[in-house]
Amino acid sequence: MNDVTEDLADQFRQVEAPRARKRLRRALRFTALGVSLALTGCGVAAWAVYEKLSNNIQSEDVGQALGDDRPAVPQANAAGERPLNILVIGSDSRAGTNKRLGGGREDGERSDTTILLHIAADRKSAVALSFPRDILVDIPSCKRPDGTKTWPERKQMFNRAFTYGGSACTIKTVEQLTDVRIDHHVVVDFQGFVNVVDALGGVPIYLPRAVDDKTGNIRLPAGCHLVKGKEALDYVRLRHDESIGGNGGDLGRIQRQQAFLSAMVQRVKSTGVLLNPTRLYAVLDAATKSLKTDPGLSSLGDLMALATSLRDLDTRDIKFVTLPNRPWPRDPNRLEVRKPEAEAVFAALRADQPLPDGRPRTITAAVDRTPAPGLPKVRVRVLNGADVPGEAKRVAARLRDAGYTVVAVDNAARQYARTQITYDPAQAQAARALARAVPDARLVARPSGSPVVTLVIGTDFTGVSADAVAPKASAVAQLPNPAPSIEARAADQAVCPAS
Structure with missing residues (x-):
C-alpha cells in the first residue's frame, strides 16, 4: 500500500468504528492493488506498442555499398551539434498494393521523388531540396544489393540511379553532385504515402483551375479541397494537366509536392495530432510501416529522438527549394543543372548557412581535414x-x-x-x-x-x-558576384488563399 492510501486510511481511522476501519483497510488494499496492476498493464501495453511500431520499420544498411570515398563529415558547432542531412526517396515500385495505386505496367523501381532534407545544427531551421527526376546527372559506379557493380553513367536521368543500384546509388549520386554527406536515408512507397495522408484525416490543397486529367486519373473542380487516399497520390504525381502547370515534365509537379508537404506540416500542427494519443498512434503506425531506413533511424526511439530535437523548429523556418536547372539544349524534355546557382545552394548546405538571397557573402564550410600524419612525400x-x-x-x-x-x-x-x-x-x-x-x-x-x-x-x-x-583547415567558398537569389517556399505559406 502506498503513502497516499495510508494517509487516507489515517484520516478515516479518526472517525470510523473498528469494523468500519477494517472494511476500509481491505478496500484500500484492493484499490492499491488494482492501481498497481493497472499501471503494470499500461507499462506492458506501452512496451507492446513501442515494439510493434519499431518492428514496422524496415532497416536497410547501405554503408558498405557507399564505400569510403565520401564527402567530409561536417564539424560540430560550439554546442557540439552537427547539421543533419536526410535523403528522402519516394519509390515508384508497383510491388504489392502499389500496383493498384500507381497503375501502369512499369517494371523495376525508380525514385519518383527525391528530397535532401538539411536540418541545421541548432535544429531551428531546415531546407528541403528537391531533385527533378528528369534532370541529367553523372551516376557513379555503384554496388548493387546482390554484390555486383554497375558501370558509371554520364548524362543520365537522375531517377535511374535508384534503378541501377537502389538507395545506395541514389545517395552516391547526390553526394557526388553536391559534395554534401548524407547521414540517413528514408524510402517511402505509394502505399506508405497514402497511409500517412489518411492517418492525418486528409490534406488540404488548392487548385486555381479545374483539373481533368485522364492520364493522371484525377478530376477536381477549382478551389480548396481535402484530399485523401489515391486522390492525394494522384494529385502529387500529376504531370500532364497544363491548367495547373503540368506539361509532362517534373517542375510543376515538384511545386505541387512542396505545397502539399507544407500543407501536411500545417495539418499536423493545426489538428493537434501530437497531443492526441489515438491519432498520434495512427499516424506513427502508418508512417513506420511505410518506411525503409538506414539502421540509424530504424527504431521508434531513433525517430522520436529526431522528432524531439525539432520541437523548436517553426514552420516559417522550413524552406522548400528545387535544384536550380534549365532545359537541356539537346532535348527540351530533359533538364540540366544550372550553375553557379546550384553550387551556391550546395555551398550553403555544406556550411550550414542560409540559402543565397542575392547578397554577396563568403561561405565557410566547417569540414576540418589535415594531411595524414607520417605520410612520406609521394x-x-x-x-x-x-x-x-x-x-x-x-x-x-x-x-x-x-x-x-x-x-x-x-x-x-x-x-x-x-x-x-x-x-x-x-x-x-x-x-x-x-x-x-x-x-x-x-x-x-x-x-x-x-x-x-x-x-x-x-x-x-x-x-x-x-x-x-x-x-x-576549413574550406571557404565565395558566392558568385552577383550572388544568386534562390526562390524558396516556406512551410507556413497559406494553402488556400484568403477569400
Missing part, C-alpha cells in the same frame, strides 16, 4: 582509364586533400578494367603509401627510373579511402 600522376569524364580531376583533388603531391592529371591511352598503381622498384615505399588511399588497386612494379608513382583509374574504381584523409 609524387603521383593520375590517369583516367575508366572513361568517366572528370574522374581523374576528382581523384586528384581527394589525393591532394590526403597530403599526396599530384604532379600530373591526364587520360590513359586506353580503358582499364582494373585500377592499378605502377611504380619503379625504387619507389616501392611511395607505392605502398599510395595504396593506403586506394587499397583495391593492383601494385605493378616496372623499372623506369621515374620518381613518380602512377595511379591508373580503372572501371572497377570505388573511390579514395576515407582512412587516407585526415582533417584539414
